[in-house]
Amino acid sequence: MKLEVGYINITDIQFGNECKVAGGTLHVNQDCLKELILSDARIAEVSFDIARPGESVRITPVKDVIEPRTKVGTDEMGIFPGILNKVKTVGMGRTHVLKGAAVVTCGQIVGFQEGIIDMSGPGADYTPFSATNNLVVLFTPKADIQPHDYEQALRMAGLKVAAFLGDLGKEVTPDVVETYETLPILEQKAKYPDLPRIGYVQMLQTQGLLHDTYVYGVDMKESLTTMINPTEVMDGAIISGNCVSACDKNTTYHHQNNPVIADMFEENGKSLIFAGMIITNENVFLMDKERSSDWTAKLCKMMGFDGVVITQEGFGNPDTDLMMNCKKVEDVGVPTVIVTDEYAGRDGTSQSLADVDAAANAVVTGGNANEVITLPKMDKVIGTLQYVDVIAGGFENNTQPDGSIVVELQAIIGATNELGFNKMSAR
Amino acid sequence: MDILITNNPLCRDYFADIYNVEFSDISAYFILQKVRDFVHLGHGVLTHPRAGGLPPGTSPYKSVLLTGRQDMKNSLQSLEIVENSVKAYEKARTEFSEKHLEHFAKLDLSLLAPNAHKKH
Numbered sequence: 001m002k003l004e005v006g007y008i009n010i011t012d013i014q015f016g017n018e019c020k021v022a023g024g025t026l027h028v029n030q031d032c033l034k035e036l037i038l039s040d041a042r043i044a045e046v047s048f049d050i051a052r053p054g055e056s057v058r059i060t061p062v063k064d065v066i067e068p069r070t071k072v073g074t075d076e077m078g079i080f081p082g083i084l085n086k087v088k089t090v091g092m093g094r095t096h097v098l099k100g101a102a103v104v105t106c107g108q109i110v111g112f113q114e115g116i117i118d119m120s121g122p123g124a125d126y127t128p129f130s131a132t133n134n135l136v137v138l139f140t141p142k143a144d145i146q147p148h149d150y151e152q153a154l155r156m157a158g159l160k161v162a163a164f165l166g167d168l169g170k171e172v173t174p175d176v177v178e179t180y181e182t183l184p185i186l187e188q189k190a191k192y193p194d195l196p197r198i199g200y201v202q203m204l205q206t207q208g209l210l211h212d213t214y215v216y217g218v219d220m221k222e223s224l225t226t227m228i229n230p231t232e233v234m235d236g237a238i239i240s241g242n243c244v245s246a247c248d249k250n251t252t253y254h255h256q257n258n259p260v261i262a263d264m265f266e267e268n269g270k271s272l273i274f275a276g277m278i279i280t281n282e283n284v285f286l287m288d289k290e291r292s293s294d295w296t297a298k299l300c301k302m303m304g305f306d307g308v309v310i311t312q313e314g315f316g317n318p319d320t321d322l323m324m325n326c327k328k329v330e331d332v333g334v335p336t337v338i339v340t341d342e343y344a345g346r347d348g349t350s351q352s353l354a355d356v357d358a359a360a361n362a363v364v365t366g367g368n369a370n371e372v373i374t375l376p377k378m379d380k381v382i383g384t385l386q387y388v389d390v391i392a393g394g395f396e397n398n399t400q401p402d403g404s405i406v407v408e409l410q411a412i413i414g415a416t417n418e419l420g421f422n423k424m425s426a427r
Numbered sequence: 428m429d430i431l432i433t434n435n436p437l438c439r440d441y442f443a444d445i446y447n448v449e450f451s452d453i454s455a456y457f458i459l460q461k462v463r464d465f466v467h468l469g470h471g472v473l474t475h476p477r478a479g480g481l482p483p484g485t486s487p488y489k490s491v492l493l494t495g496r497q498d499m500k501n502s503l504q505s506l507e508i509v510e511n512s513v514k515a516y517e518k519a520r521t522e523f524s525e526k527h528l529e530h531f532a533k534l535d536l537s538l539l540a541p542n543a544h545k546k547h
Contacts, residue, residue: 205480208534211538287473314480354515355507
């Protein structure tokens, strides 16, 4: 499959009367977006704000971050297939991206919520979304709505806004065009007979309310481990419904810009063959964990991989899935490198993972989520600070007299991301 | 019948006819200790005791499903998983404000019964 991606550089977002992309600025008419969102009766009110890199702004509680993208020159394929558009297979043809822009959804779904993005100060270094121009969408649900209904409404609204903005780039000439291509197995081998065939196993968080991931509209916890073409992921085939574990969840933006996929494509045909991608789930029941990891190992063997990279999402019980995947894949003779993060206590001396295995002898870490950071007061808060004491990584009475807040890194969106989409690691 | 060890009243009621429910109004840490006791008697864990993406001490509720049969006496996997979970909860907070209890209870229920919200 071959996908051409045109990147349109966005350096600013402005509110105005029109919706358009011109001269690197994304112009947004709020009324158009309001109409789009309020067509869902579950949402009572919506408002918008803009947060730019370097501003004294804190956004919280963040639910999802989404990059505006669109399919070009096709009526058949659409971004976020099976969810917002037809279920038609994507990952081919041409896609335009508003690079440097992001849609950030923000709102309280349950009484405890999490996810901080600081646009400046020390916290900004820990989240990639301090470097994007963010259109923040703030929701107020209808009274007495159930959390699962609200989560779905909010998730869909974010995707709709991102797709709407992405469509504004359909006719714009991109600043950069990149091509990503995967070949059928036999052609790979014929073209690069001496290179190792390396696969990628992506584990997706799938535990239930507020912890789900969707693939072509399928709730991934209901799926067997399966295969996907990496270019499909770039077109929004995987979207996040995961509102928990801010530091190491994969937002939809992370999926669209998966750095493992990017790096594997970069090396494809040079030091390795990017031979295929497997997606698997992280369920609650031990039987599901056994079945899914059995299938991961089986597919790795069937594909004849010479090695795989395995990435995790979340922490705690997914550590068990990670170790099962690692051990079983190694047992069928395929060497692994795993990417995870650590909960090693505030002083870094506790056991990092909830589960371990001797087979995990090549480990990349995204950092220690328990590390404590003081976030200075910001001039402006988009959303509310009402929950910073109950968010994961927050603690009671953590707001200081000077307005600064003390949190663990796990409160910051993407701080210890397990796709490697962050700046922390260890050697 | 499989055994559900829980301190969540929503789970107690929802699973009353489905599992042998062992309900106790004790902290998540003590629920995990109770789970460990059952594992030592030969019951196996069916759900991961650390299900969900919330760190220890975030939610007061904990529900773990175990096999009704006691033929797992040598299940190192069950023992390891439960021991690690107990350890993770040793220092977990046990005091919670009343205002979010309902949401925590629903979330805990959803981990074991993803479609439970359709019936509530």
